[in-house]
Amino acid sequence: AQSVTQPDIHITVSEGASLELRCNYSYGATPYLFWYVQSPGQGLQLLLKYFSGDTLVQGIKGFEAEFKRSQSSFNLRKPSVHWSDAAEYFCAVGRRRGSNYKLTFGKGTLLTVNP
């Protein structure tokens, strides 16, 4: 069965600092990988996804993630964090079933941004 580990429950960074959120997955085949963000009072918003091809994926809001098969990782990065990035971030792996997939999420990483 697939699983996702987000080792950091809570991270605090200063505004303008760089950010890296870690994600490791376990899945028997080439995975579909996702990062979602949930801001307070909001739903889950897709930041970026990896299905195949270039292992460096660009997303919305200036985020990017790199798929490293050898490390079973899909870490999320942003070069300069803004106060509005404070939210909870979820990594997920998609288990394929035909042309569809079922998501398995990590427990999430809560990001606090200090002014």
Next chain:
Amino acid sequence: EAGVTQFPSHSVIEKGQTVTLRCDPISGHDNLYWYRRVMGKEIKFLLHFVKESKQDESGMPNNRFLAERTGGTYSTLKVQPAELEDSGVYFCASSQGGVHGYTFGSGTRLTVV
């Protein structure tokens, strides 16, 4: 296009009562999913509809939960009778399938007291 709409946004009910959550997917999305996050836990899959058919309901916790999708459009998730451990945030998502990502709704926060 309109997003995925869920209502109510919040619901507080007493143990033993019945609650029905509703999800309106993006028009034209055949795939509709329900997920749940119990406090302090991961977001977990409940079930998947393709049009009006249940494709996968392996995540439904027990027979107190009943999901339907009328005519392949909106979906409802009924909890009857509700228990304390059912408290959490219930998310609905829809997708065109293939390499497209899901679009999630803003969730329904259910509190059973």
